[in-house]
Amino acid sequence: VARNESIYQKFRDVDLLDKKKTVTAMKAGEDRAILLGLGMVIASAMMYFVLGITVLRSYADSVWTEGSVCIVLNSTITADMNCSYSCGLDCWRGSKYPCLQVYVSVNTTGRVSRLSHNEESWDANFECFYVPKCQKDTNAMHHIIVNISERLKPHHQVLCYYDPSDQQESALLTRQYGHSPVFHLLFWPSCMLTGGTAIIFMVKLTQYLSIMCEQVIKIER
């Protein structure tokens, strides 16, 4: 009988050791999960911060806030503009692209405005509708511009954005920092924040439930 008892004791010891091992392993896993969750929350906070001071500020600063129907008055290729493209480290060569000038009438105000493709092309050259990426092949850039001009024939109606305060005389066809891009930019940090919070919540919930379970077992005993 004594012998049987000692064997039984041994089994119990092994069993307890196993339990301890799994508990430590679980604890390490939980700690790692919490760290991952916290990392995701911190990373999303940093992304929000960077976006907040770059994109959202440009968006708030943008003067092209009102949308309207614009009627194309004329679209002409006026002159060749100089641009430079990179041909390697510290190497720049000059090239030329045709300048497409588009004038529209903003329907809601009746004002005549120059049209730019977006904020970026307005920044690059406010006189031309679109500034293609500079390249050696002037023909390719010419094709791009002609292709665009085909779609902006006189009397065509397009949706455009204008400055309701009349400070800015150009209108834009698309806004880089319109609602949709802002939505896309905020989407990923928001996903990350939700994921991180969910991981932390789940781990905490599991810990809480296992503590509850232990207490219930103790009470039953």
Ligand SMILES: *[C@@H]1O[C@H](CO)[C@@H](O)[C@H](O)[C@H]1NC(C)=O
């Ligand atoms: C296009 O229309 C604008 C505004 O009416 C005018 O100032 C400009 O001279 C016109 N351009 C051409 C090439 O007709």
Ligand SMILES: *[C@@H]1O[C@H](CO)[C@@H](O)[C@H](O)[C@H]1NC(C)=O
């Ligand atoms: C483009 O550069 C050439 C010299 O390479 C110059 O003569 C010309 O005036 C420039 N054109 C414009 C629109 O700046």
Ligand SMILES: *[C@@H]1O[C@H](CO)[C@@H](O)[C@H](O)[C@H]1NC(C)=O
């Ligand atoms: C332009 O505005 C006038 C009123 O100012 C309106 O009657 C007309 O339908 C508008 N055109 C478009 C294309 O929205």
Ligand SMILES: *[C@@H]1O[C@H](CO)[C@@H](O)[C@H](O)[C@H]1NC(C)=O
């Ligand atoms: C403009 O380019 C698009 C592709 O980017 C092409 O499908 C279309 O046929 C072109 N239109 C003209 C008028 O060249």
